[in-house]
Amino acid sequence: MRDSETKWLTRDERSAWLATAALVVRLPAALDTQLQADEGISFFEYMIMAVLSERDDRTLQMSDLAAQTSSSLSRLSHAVKRLEGAGYLQRERLPGSGRRTCATLTDAGFAKVVATAPGHVRRVRELLIDAVAPADLEALRRVGEQVLHQIDPDDPWLLDEVSGS
Amino acid sequence: MRDSETKWLTRDERSAWLATAALVVRLPAALDTQLQADEGISFFEYMIMAVLSERDDRTLQMSDLAAQTSSSLSRLSHAVKRLEGAGYLQRERLPGSGRRTCATLTDAGFAKVVATAPGHVRRVRELLIDAVAPADLEALRRVGEQVLHQIDPDDPWLLDEVSGS
DNA sequence: AAAGATTGAAAGATCAATCTTG
DNA sequence: CAAGATTGATCTTTCAATCTTT
Numbered sequence: 535m536r537d538s539e540t541k542w543l544t545r546d547e548r549s550a551w552l553a554t555a556a557l558v559v560r561l562p563a564a565l566d567t568q569l570q571a572d573e574g575i576s577f578f579e580y581m582i583m584a585v586l587s588e589r590d591d592r593t594l595q596m597s598d599l600a601a602q603t604s605s606s607l608s609r610l611s612h613a614v615k616r617l618e619g620a621g622y623l624q625r626e627r628l629p630g631s632g633r634r635t636c637a638t639l640t641d642a643g644f645a646k647v648v649a650t651a652p653g654h655v656r657r658v659r660e661l662l663i664d665a666v667a668p669a670d671l672e673a674l675r676r677v678g679e680q681v682l683h684q685i686d687p688d689d690p691w692l693l694d695e696v697s698g699s
Numbered sequence: 700m701r702d703s704e705t706k707w708l709t710r711d712e713r714s715a716w717l718a719t720a721a722l723v724v725r726l727p728a729a730l731d732t733q734l735q736a737d738e739g740i741s742f743f744e745y746m747i748m749a750v751l752s753e754r755d756d757r758t759l760q761m762s763d764l765a766a767q768t769s770s771s772l773s774r775l776s777h778a779v780k781r782l783e784g785a786g787y788l789q790r791e792r793l794p795g796s797g798r799r800t801c802a803t804l805t806d807a808g809f810a811k812v813v814a815t816a817p818g819h820v821r822r823v824r825e826l827l828i829d830a831v832a833p834a835d836l837e838a839l840r841r842v843g844e845q846v847l848h849q850i851d852p853d854d855p856w857l858l859d860e861v862s863g864s
Numbered sequence: 865a866a867a868g869a870t871t872g873a874a875a876g877a878t879c880a881a882t883c884t885t886g
Numbered sequence: 887c888a889a890g891a892t893t894g895a896t897c898t899t900t901c902a903a904t905c906t907t908t
Contacts, residue, residue, distance in 0.1 A: 540821070557842070560846075561846055597869080634868065635870090665849045670842050677838075761891060761892095773891085776893085777877075
């Protein structure tokens, strides 16, 4: 609020920020375009199914699924309802322990992920992975992790990665 | 489409991509949260007004404004109509030369940007600029520019920067 | 009452169709 | 008819309120 104390961006910081702002807006949009055109699903819907497909039982609790797709529970709930209507997954309210709901990928959903993944990965490679130097990609990973930590320090954002390093 | 030839991501590429995917989803969301809570506007609306505020005449043609905010003309048109309703800008159909429409920031719109900028910049610093090493920020700028070039090679994405380097 | 999740209404984005001017 | 822009319909997201189970 104290306007006079604002630390404005330097020229280099500003140019880095402008490029980053364009990146975070355009990259998801470009991936959405490919997925929508080729497979009729959104990036968000693909992420939901991709995350489920990597589980042994193709199942995840709604709140965990929300965390892994960076979405609110409400947004996820609406999206999962649509995907359930399309036959790609099923919801089940676990009766045993608690008020939890689990989403499970159906065979059709798994098949959809299998059909969709190659084109998606190709586009990710084309736009990002193969377009930048390996060292820059590594820097990007660091930046991502640091920013996520700034946004939410409590976020256990190394779930699978912790063991892998 | 040839599934067998898909070049899947390596372990390092995959971990970089996962961090990046989370980054591009969560960073704009976090900035939206700050702007919405403190000033009642979205990141997109702020960008529109900020871009206009940097012009000498606070004016830009709709299609140029769309390019500079990474948005479709349709999305921009709807958003500009709302901002016009709020008194932050005005539209004028240039009668002289062509079918162009220009958007001009009003005094109220300029004041809104002035009031909003400090908090926004503070958050950008906190989440990104001050959170990463200068070399990583520089790498991020390179990545951004390369990805934007992959998405649209014809995009003149160095408008202001060309002269500045 | 709190955690986990869903719902309906309101706001925003996308898509296709349209309008206008050159 | 093409370029620049807008519109209306539809789909998605967000926000606040609600429901259920512990």
